[in-house]
Each structure stands twice: as structure tokens, then as C-alpha cells.
Amino acid sequence: MIRSILKVASREWQWIRLQRRYLALVIFAPILYVVALGTIYSPKKVVHIPVAIVDQDHSRLSRELTSAILASETFSLGDYVDSPDEFPQLVARDRAHVCFVFPRGLERDVLAHRPASVQVLLDNSNYLAGTAELSSANTVLGTYSVGTEMRLIEAAQGVSQATALPQAMPFEMGTRMWFNPAFNGNYLNYLVVGLAYVAVQLAGLFLTIRSGSSELSGHRTSPLRETEGNVWVALTGKLLPYFLIAVPLSIVVTQLSHWFFGTPLLETHPSFWFILIWFDAMLVTLGYGLSSLARDPLLATEICAIITMPNFLLSGYTWPIFAMPKIMWILAYGLPMYSVVFMARKITIMGAGIADCGAQLIGLAAWSIAALALAWHGTKRILTATLEEPSAHA
Amino acid sequence: MRKLWFQLCLREWKLILRDYRIVSILLGGPFFYVLIFGGVYLQGRAKHVPIVIVDQDHSHLSREITNALNASENLQVAGWINSTDDFIPLVRREDAYACVVFPPRFESDVLAGKKPRVGVVFDASNILVNGSTLIAIRTFVTTYQVGLSRERLEAVGMSPWAARVVATPLESATRQLFNPTSNYSYFILMGLVCTALQSVTRMGCGIAITKDSVVQWSRSFPGRRIDYVEIFVSKVLATALLVLPVAVVALALPFVLFGAPFRGSFLVLLAALPFFLLIQIGFGYGYAALCKSSVISTQLHLFMSVVLFTLSGFTWPYYAMPAWLRVIAWLTPLFHMNCVVRKLAIVGAPWYLLYPHLLAFIALCAIAIVWGFWAVRELMNENPAAGIPE
Numbered sequence: 001m002i003r004s005i006l007k008v009a010s011r012e013w014q015w016i017r018l019q020r021r022y023l024a025l026v027i028f029a030p031i032l033y034v035v036a037l038g039t040i041y042s043p044k045k046v047v048h049i050p051v052a053i054v055d056q057d058h059s060r061l062s063r064e065l066t067s068a069i070l071a072s073e074t075f076s077l078g079d080y081v082d083s084p085d086e087f088p089q090l091v092a093r094d095r096a097h098v099c100f101v102f103p104r105g106l107e108r109d110v111l112a113h114r115p116a117s118v119q120v121l122l123d124n125s126n127y128l129a130g131t132a133e134l135s136s137a138n139t140v141l142g143t144y145s146v147g148t149e150m151r152l153i154e155a156a157q158g159v160s161q162a163t164a165l166p167q168a169m170p171f172e173m174g175t176r177m178w179f180n181p182a183f184n185g186n187y188l189n190y191l192v193v194g195l196a197y198v199a200v201q202l203a204g205l206f207l208t209i210r211s212g213s214s215e216l217s218g219h220r221t222s223p224l225r226e227t228e229g230n231v232w233v234a235l236t237g238k239l240l241p242y243f244l245i246a247v248p249l250s251i252v253v254t255q256l257s258h259w260f261f262g263t264p265l266l267e268t269h270p271s272f273w274f275i276l277i278w279f280d281a282m283l284v285t286l287g288y289g290l291s292s293l294a295r296d297p298l299l300a301t302e303i304c305a306i307i308t309m310p311n312f313l314l315s316g317y318t319w320p321i322f323a324m325p326k327i328m329w330i331l332a333y334g335l336p337m338y339s340v341v342f343m344a345r346k347i348t349i350m351g352a353g354i355a356d357c358g359a360q361l362i363g364l365a366a367w368s369i370a371a372l373a374l375a376w377h378g379t380k381r382i383l384t385a386t387l388e389e390p391s392a393h394a
Numbered sequence: 395m396r397k398l399w400f401q402l403c404l405r406e407w408k409l410i411l412r413d414y415r416i417v418s419i420l421l422g423g424p425f426f427y428v429l430i431f432g433g434v435y436l437q438g439r440a441k442h443v444p445i446v447i448v449d450q451d452h453s454h455l456s457r458e459i460t461n462a463l464n465a466s467e468n469l470q471v472a473g474w475i476n477s478t479d480d481f482i483p484l485v486r487r488e489d490a491y492a493c494v495v496f497p498p499r500f501e502s503d504v505l506a507g508k509k510p511r512v513g514v515v516f517d518a519s520n521i522l523v524n525g526s527t528l529i530a531i532r533t534f535v536t537t538y539q540v541g542l543s544r545e546r547l548e549a550v551g552m553s554p555w556a557a558r559v560v561a562t563p564l565e566s567a568t569r570q571l572f573n574p575t576s577n578y579s580y581f582i583l584m585g586l587v588c589t590a591l592q593s594v595t596r597m598g599c600g601i602a603i604t605k606d607s608v609v610q611w612s613r614s615f616p617g618r619r620i621d622y623v624e625i626f627v628s629k630v631l632a633t634a635l636l637v638l639p640v641a642v643v644a645l646a647l648p649f650v651l652f653g654a655p656f657r658g659s660f661l662v663l664l665a666a667l668p669f670f671l672l673i674q675i676g677f678g679y680g681y682a683a684l685c686k687s688s689v690i691s692t693q694l695h696l697f698m699s700v701v702l703f704t705l706s707g708f709t710w711p712y713y714a715m716p717a718w719l720r721v722i723a724w725l726t727p728l729f730h731m732n733c734v735v736r737k738l739a740i741v742g743a744p745w746y747l748l749y750p751h752l753l754a755f756i757a758l759c760a761i762a763i764v765w766g767f768w769a770v771r772e773l774m775n776e777n778p779a780a781g782i783p784e
Contacts, residue, residue, distance in 0.1 A: 015463055021686070021687070022687075022689075022690055023699075024693060025685075025690055025693060026693075029694065029697040030695075030697070033700070036701045036704075037700070037701060037707075038706060039706060039716065039719060040701075040710060040719060041704075042716060043716065045714075046711055046714045047714060048714065049711075049713065049714075050713065078632055080750050082591055087571070087741075088571070088741065089747065091467060091571075091572075091737075091741055091743075091744075092741050092743035092744075092747040092748070093549060093747055094712070094713070094733075097711075097713075098753045119567050119569065120569070121569060121571055122569065122570045122571060122574060123571055123741075124570040124571060124572055124573040124574065124581075124739050125572040125573055125581060125737075125740035126569075126581055126708070126711055126736070127573065127576060127577075127578055127581045127582070127708070127713045128709055128710065128711070129714075130570060130576065131526060131529065131576075131747055132572070134529065134616060135529060138425060138529075138532070142536065147542070148494055151467050153547070157550065163507075165509065166507040166508065166509040179592075188708065190519065195700060198700055199697065202693070202696055204699055206693050209689075209693075210689065239657065240752070257569055274625070296415075296689055297689045298415055298689050298692065299415055300693070301692050301693055301696075302415055302418065305597075305692070305695070305696055306417075306426070308696065309590075309593070309696065309699065310427065310430040310431065310434070313430075313434050313586075313701070314430070314434060319434060319440070320440055320443075322440075322442075322444075323437050323440040324433070324434055324436070324437070325436045325437065325438070327433070328433050328436075331430075340414065341703050342560070345519055346748065347735065349519045350482070350485065350486055350517075350519060354481070356486040356487070363490065369566065376754060379490070388616060
């Protein structure tokens with residue numbers, strides 16, 4: 001039996017070696033994909049957002065505030081303008097995405113203990129940049145406000161700085177970021193790690209997307225006689241070479257961002273490798289199953305596109321599943337990406353074990369059974385066609 | 395002459411419409427993706443993010459802050475736990491995303507002026523959701539800090555008016571322009587639709603061109619001289635006439651079906667769209683010629699779609715990319731299309747502020763025409779056996 005499997009695997013390996021252009025795509029595209037995404041997110045967080053300053057006060061305070069804003073790595077000077085009305089045009093020209101307006105009499109009002117307000121206009125047309133803008137603007141102005149408040153309390157009550165501080169800030173808020181200590185808007189650590197699984201999924205499916213249909217389209221010269229009609233022998237033999245390519249490829253793709261861009265890998269628990277290898281096995285089986293049933297690699301590729309293209313968005317990795325409409329939950333939980341990216345995140349970033357991945361394991365197991373059923377059915381069809389009509393493949 | 399062009403287009407339409415795989419990609423794909431993407435982001439914001447409370451103080455103040463947090467639309471107090479150690483299993487089970495900790499003697503320390511610390515522990519492994527959760531918690535805590543500061547100042551004899559001014563000497567009035575409710579779907583949906591349009595057009599054209607050959611063309615028009623310009627123009631024209639109405643409807647769906655705002659001129663968008671599609675058709679032929687296979691080119695487009703979307707600056711802003719990468723972003727048509735769509739729809743920019751992108755479209759069109767023409771010539775000659783599928 002093992003000899004028969006190896007014979008089929010050897011025959012498959014020879015076929016793979018002939019498909020050089022195809023193999024090059026499936027091997028190099030995921031690697032380039034991760035390198036490209038890692039490079040895009042290499043600045044890690046949104047920095048140097050161009051700001052417009054409307055200084056109608058021209059005071060020491062407004063200049064001090066401007067310096068504090070520009071000293072923050074989040075902001076860089078876009079332009080000084082006369083009125084906030086010019087801001088929408090600056091946004092459209094990409095010359096500013098935040099506008100600080102210091103109104104006339106700002107310093108005078110602060111010193112005279114009258115309410116004073118700094119207006120902040122944010123371009124929220126890009127939500128990700130808008131969140132960074134809001135957070136940084138609040139930090140800079142909040143720090144300044146507390147400092148000014150302390151000075152006012154010191155002056156009004158004649159107390160020391162140590163006494164004024166608890167009055168200005170009765171309690172503090174200490175933030176602790178778990179699992180991603182370098183959070184602080186770091187998209188590299190978060191997005192690239194998850195997006196790598198899109199490439200793993202595409203590569204795993206595409207590796208075998210032609211292996212089944214090529215048997216039925218008459219492209220193979222020697223039929224699967226070695227199997228003597230044993231579906232499991234044919235299936236194992238056919239999938240073995242692809243699996244042996246898929247496993248190292250997926251390891252490289254998932255670890256690339258860690259090697260090149262320093263994304264954290266808090267845990268390399270054996271369960272992670274187990275999940276990754278299981279995922280690879282499921283993908284090559286599913287790709288082969290689709291290929292042998294569709295008979296047409298293009299149609300099988302289209303089916304893969306339907307499964308994979310919206311899969312990352314639906315996985316809940318970026319947009320939480322609880323925020324999706326209920327009908328979308330079926331798709332989110334039903335597609336394979338959900339199980340894998342969540343297990344990978346839990347194990348590698350949160351330090352969880354396999355016991356914490358119950359729901360995801362069920363999802364992956366269900367997909368594995370479906371893939372195996374498809375592949376078994378497809379192989380049976382191939383064997384029937386090959387053994388009953390040998391002359392067609394001669 | 396008009397009849398000849400009609401016949402040429404008719405032949406191309408037959409080639410495309412007879413193949414259900416091309417039809418499903420080119421004409422069905424955009425709608426499929428719009429409905430899926432629109433459905434995912436239908437709620438617009440991640441509301442009622444579950445948080446847990448560790449209340450070691452059990453005081454009036456800690457209960458008041460907890461109630462305030464629970465009253466927010468963004469947050470939902472999912473429960474109380476005894477210590478932060480219990481928080482990690484909840485995160486792993488996705489039952490909670492943040493934990494607010496009130497230390498023992500919190501209220502009495504505040505009253506004694508000892509400046510205690512409210513702890514916020516949160517799951518930083520999802521930056522998109524938890525970034526906004528942290529902002530929401532910070533806002534509430536800051537509001538309470540200011541309120542308590544005022545109370546303390548009033549307690550030492552300051553008038554309420556003076557206490558208010560001293561407690562917040564410098565207010566920041568923040569206005570979030572263009573998307574005041576921070577609706578995620580308003581900003582991302584249109585970018586995803588443009589990406590889907592790009593991918594399906596390129597895939598569809600890549601498949602269609604590999605199904606044709608000069609032999610087939612000569613059979614369709616016996617005795618007619620092979621003119622590659624005529625073949626290329628007829629192919630581009632016929633494909634564009636098929637794809638354009640689909641693209642218009644797909645682009646209108648986020649506004650019509652999912653309520654996204656459109657503040658600019660739809661006419662400007664309609665003017666930019668044919669350029670974008672023309673580029674995609676040319677590039678679709680080009681990639682097919684490079685790959686020499688419709689299957690490989692389709693798979694290549696699937697790999698490229700995420701990278702190109704990210705490079706388009708729709709989510710990760712253009713100015714935050716490394717300088718050399720900005721040059722590459724500028725050379726990608728999706729970057730310009732997404733800029734045009736975002737600026738028109740969300741910012742409401744007039745057409746004259748979009749001219750750099752419109753000029754880039756014209757330049758990219760020229761590249762697409764040259765590359766597409768070369769590709770059509772190559773593939774039509776290299777693929778003599780290809781026939782119109784039955």
C-alpha cells in the first residue's frame with residue numbers, strides 16, 4: 001500500500017515539476033505578498049499627519065501649543081492658514097488632515113480665568129487616520145490643559161505644585177495593553193500577522209487546483225493504474241507532494257513578518273504548528289476536491305475566489321463578528337479563515353493553548369471533513385474514468 | 395463602417411457572454427462583493443463592545459463611573475470579575491475586550507487628595523476595535539476627572555463659575571469632519587468596491603483574451619485582413635460597454651443600498667470611471683500575456699488584490715508610507731480611483747481639486763493601451779488553437 005502511495009506521489013511530483021510557471025506563482029506570490037504588506041505597514045503607526053494651524057491669537061500660548069503639537073511624532077506641519085474654512089480644500093489636496101484653530105483672545109481668556117477653547121477639526125474620511133488624529137490631539141491638548149489648570153490652582157490658592165496636582169487631576173488612568181504591549185496604533189504587529197493567512201490560504205488552495213482536473217482533461221500520459229481502484233491510496237499519493245510543498249511554504253509565509261519586520265511572536269507553542277499543518281492539509285485537500293469535481297481549473301479558481309476574497313473581512317479579525325448583522329455570522333463562522341486566524345492569534349499573541357480554541361477547532365474540523373468528502377468523491381470519479389476508459393488517456 | 399464596428403463588438407460580446415465563467419466574474423462578481431462587504435459593515439460602528447469591571451472599592455464613585463461607562467453606546471458592561479487574572483480567559487473566549495479596575499479605597503483616596511489610579515487593561519491584539527474602545531473609556535474617565543476637580547475646587551471656596559474655568563482652563567472642541575459618526579462602512583465600503591471592480595475586470599479580460607486567436611478571428615471574418623488595432627479597439631470597446639453599466643450600479647450601491655453619503659458630483663465620478671475601467675482592461679490583457687494562462691493570471695489577481703488595496707491608501711494613509719513606496723502607490727490606478735471616490739463622496743471635493751488624480755488616469759491609460767495592445771497581439775498569435783467555447 002505504501003509503495004502504491006509513493007508511486008502515485010512520484011507521478012504527481014513529475015507533473016508538478018512540469019508546471020514551472022504555475023509553481024513559481026504559488027511559491028513566490030505569497031512571499032512577495034507578505035513582504036509587500038510588511039513594507040507598507042513598516043512605519044507601524046500613522047505618523048506625520050499634516051496639520052493646518054489657524055493662529056488668530058498670535059500669542060505666546062498659541063505658539064507654545066503649536067510647538068507642542070508639532071513636537072508630537074504624529075503630526076507634521078502642513079500649512080498655516082487664515083481661516084478654518086480653508087481646511088476642506090486642504091484635505092482635498094492632501095495638504096492637511098487636522099486643523100487646530102487658536103481663536104483670538106485665547107491667551108487673554110486663559111489668564112483672565114475665562115473659558116477658552118481650542119477648536120480641532122479632524123478629517124475623519126479615513127477612519128484609521130482619524131482615530132490616530134483624535135487620540136494625539138486629545139493627548140497634546142489634555143496635557144496642556146492639566147498643566148495650565150495646575151498653574152491656575154497654584155496662583156488662586158497659593159498652594160504648592162504637589163498640592164495643586166491632585167486637585168487638577170483627582171485620579172489618574174493607567175492603561176495596560178495586554179498581548180500587544182507596543183499597541184500604540186501599531187498596525188504592523190496586528191494586520192500583517194493576520195493578512196499572512198490570506199496568502200497561506202490562497203497558496204494552499206491553488207497548489208492543488210489543477211491536479212484533479214488535469215486527470216480528467218487528458219493532460220496526463222499515464223493513468224492512475226498503480227492504485228488498483230483504491231481511493232485512499234490515490235488520494236494520499238496525489239496530495240502528499242502538495243502537502244510537502246504547502247507546509248514549509250506556510251511556515252515561511254507566517255514567520256516572514258517576524259523575521260523581517262520584527263512582529264511579535266510571543267508563543268511558538270507546538271499547538272500552533274499543529275494547527276498550521278492541519279490547515280495546510282485541509283487546504284490542499286479542498287483545492288484538489290474542487291479541482292476534481294469542477295473538472296476545470298478556471299472554474300475551481302473562481303470558486304476559490306468566492307471563498308477567499310471576502311474571507312478575511314468576514315473572519316472577524318479586523319471587524320468584530322458581534323458588530324456584523326446576524327445573517328453574516330453564518331458566513332463568518334462558516335468560512336475557514338475565522339477558525340485559523342483566531343487560533344493563530346490566540347496561540348501566538350495571547351499565549352493560549354488548544355483548550356481555549358474549542359469553537360475554532362470545531363470549525364476547522366468541519367471544513368476538513370467537507371474537504372475530505374469532496375476529495376474522496378473527486379478521486380473516485382477520476383479512478384472510474386481512468387480505469388474504465390484507459391484508452392482515452394493513452 | 396458603423397456596421398463593421400457593431401459586428402466586431404458583437405463577436406466579442408458572444409465570446410464573453412457564452413462563457414459562464416467570464417460572465418460570473420465580470421458581471422456577477424461586483425454585485426456579489428458589494429453585498430458581502432456592505433453586509434459586513436452594515437452596522438457602521440463597533441457598538442456595545444463588551445467590557446468587564448474589577449471593583450475592589452465598591453464605593454459610590456466606582457458605581458457611578460461604571461454606570462456612566464455602561465450608558466455609552468460604544469461600551470457594554472458584560473459583568474464584574476474579582477481580579478484581572480480572570481480577564482485573560484474572557485478575552486481568549488472573546489467575551490470581553492477591556493477591563494476597568496477600581497482599586498481598593500479608590501473613593502476615599504480621591505477625597506483625601508491622594509490621586510489614586512483607575513486601571514484599564516485591554517486586549518491590544520485587535521487594534522481596530524480596541525483603539526476606539528480605549529478612546530471611549532478615556533473620554534469617560536477624563537470627564538469624571540474634570541467633574542471631580544471642579545467639586546474639589548468648589549469645596550475649597552471657589553465659585554462654581556471659577557471652578558469650572560480653573561478645572562478646564564483650555565477646552566478642546568473637536569469636530570470630526572466628513573464622517574462625524576466615525577462610521578466604518580462610509581469610508582471603507584467604496585474602497586472595497588473599487589478593489590473588487592479592479593480585480594473582476596482584470597480577471598474577466600484575462601480569461602476572455604486567452605479564449606481568442608487570430609485563427610478564430612479569421613473564421614469569423616473570412617477574407618478580412620488581420621488588423622491588430624481593429625481587434626484591440628473592438629475588444630476594449632465591447633468589454634467597456636459591458637462593464638461600465640455594471641460598474642456604475644456597483645459603485646452606486648453603497649450609497650443607495652447602504653446609506654453611505656455622497657457629497658460631491660456623481661458626474662465627475664462617472665467621468666473618471668471609464669478611464670479606470672479602460673486601464674483595468676488594458677492591464678487585464680497585459681497580465682494575461684505575461685502569465686500566458688487565464689488560470690495563472692486569475693490567481694495572480696487574487697494574490698494582488700489585498701496588496702493593491704492596502705497600497706491604495708484607503709485604509710493605511712498614503713503619507714504614512716515610506717517615501718519610495720508612495721511612488722509605487724502613485725503608479726497604481728487603484729490609488730487614484732480610491733482618492734477620487736473618497737474625496738468626491740466623503741469630502742465633497744470639487745473636480746478641480748482632483749486634477750492630479752485625473753491627470754494620472756490619463757497617463758496610466760496611455761500605458762494600459764500600449765501594454766494591452768502588445769498583449770492582445772501576443773496572445774492572439776500565440777494561441778491559434780483557442781476557440782470560442784460552446
